[in-house]
Amino acid sequence: MNPQPPDAPPPGHPPNPFAVPRLGSTDPLNPLWYAEHVNYYVPVDNTEGSFEQCQGRFADVAHLHHEGRLVLVRGERGCGKTALVNRCAHWLRDRLGRDGLRAEVVNLRQEAHENDPIPTRREHTCRALLDKLNELQLLRHNLAYEMRDRPDDAYRNLPGCLDTDQALIVLLPPVELIEELHYYAARAPRRMVFFAETTSALDRRDRDVLGRNTVHLEVDGFDHRHAARFAADRLGRLKPGLLPPLADTALEEYIDDGRLATIREMQWLLFGVYETLRVQDERPNQVTWQDLARHFMREARRLREQP
Incomplete structure (x- = not known):
């Protein structure tokens, strides 16, 4: 039986579209190496x-x-x-x-x-x-x-x-x-x-x-329209229906009041949300602002519990 490659998803689960090969969740892209x-x-x-x-x-x-x-x-x-x-x-x-x-x-x-x-x-x-x-x-x-x-x-x-x-x-x-x-x-x-x-x-x-x-x-930060373009690129690498899409207003509600997000922040956020969703047997029809907020809360609790 052939072993699973290191970045392969668990059997029965779709891959995480925000998992770039050979990188951690927030490492910068590096075509010099890969x-x-x-x-x-x-x-x-x-x-x-x-x-x-x-x-x-x-x-x-x-x-x-x-x-x-x-x-x-x-x-x-x-x-x-x-x-x-x-x-x-x-x-x-x-x-x-x-x-x-x-x-x-x-x-x-x-x-x-x-x-x-x-x-x-x-x-x-x-x-x-x-x-x-x-x-x-x-x-x-x-x-x-x-x-x-x-x-x-x-x-x-x-x-x-x-x-x-x-x-x-x-x-x-x-x-x-x-x-x-x-x-x-x-x-x-x-x-x-x-x-x-x-x-x-x-x-x-x-x-x-x-x-x-x-x-x-x-380079600079970006608003919800660029964030949505980034998310669409990553989700578009999967066959439709494997994972729920982002709701139209999810990132608009997340990036509001003139605040600009960064590519690192978007990668961290969406990687974490979809890492949770992809291993669930039941998934929502779409990812909403509430899903993004819940991920933030989970991470906040995790960090608070660390010494």
């Missing part, structure tokens, strides 16, 4: 427009042979910044390959602590980058590696330590201060693209400081 995630992006919270903007800015990549770029994704927590960065980096890796560049994606998101001083964050990030490039055997000689504790020198010499057809896509730790963002915008070496996320609001002066080498992308 190719099938490309098909799970939904055009909400301005992610589609930002993705197309990124594609437009890198339609011609000849400039990367002379100077690098910083791609900055701004938005509130939970709005899908990391998922957008993953999508853009995945697409850019393929785009650079079509131009004859071998692009390596280097994930440094966890390599600096949020509360550390900026010089310390820069040093940790640079050291981690050079260590990973050395581990991947991408360095032709050790000059930049020997400078990994001196970020300015290391970045300046790094292109000469790589093959001339080697490009790097570097996913930076989240950055909140304009001074640190300016550092990466000003020092991005040729054939290198830094991706950074921030929750900080940037005015026109900040954008001027970051200069023309910075690609600005935005």
Whole structure:
């Protein structure tokens, strides 16, 4: 008898339409690791427009042979910044390959602590980058590696330590201060693209400081219409009738008074509601605002009972 795969639903129960393969209930989509995630992006919270903007800015990549770029994704927590960065980096890796560049994606998101001083964050990030490039055997000689504790020198010499057809896509730790963002915008070496996320609001002066080498992308919260589009996409992946649909006003009543929801909040909420419903023998004809509220109450009690 063949064992059930890890993400398979229990026998006799439909799958949870909000369970993305290989992810937890609120993990960001990541086509860099799982190719099938490309098909799970939904055009909400301005992610589609930002993705197309990124594609437009890198339609011609000849400039990367002379100077690098910083791609900055701004938005509130939970709005899908990391998922957008993953999508853009995945697409850019393929785009650079079509131009004859071998692009390596280097994930440094966890390599600096949020509360550390900026010089310390820069040093940790640079050291981690050079260590990973050395581990991947991408360095032709050790000059930049020997400078990994001196970020300015290391970045300046790094292109000469790589093959001339080697490009790097570097996913930076989240950055909140304009001074640190300016550092990466000003020092991005040729054939290198830094991706950074921030929750900080940037005015026109900040954008001027970051200069023309910075690609600005935005994500945001959304209202009940975008939430309904997200839910319809996920529910549409199942055969009709397997699970009850959302009532027309369920999300409208949940997201009211001008409040904006986030993609993380919607994924958490609807995953939890449908995880409960799919294992029930008797299910309602539709999911209402009361079903969403009951899920909130269950989670509130669960959290209150935890030490």
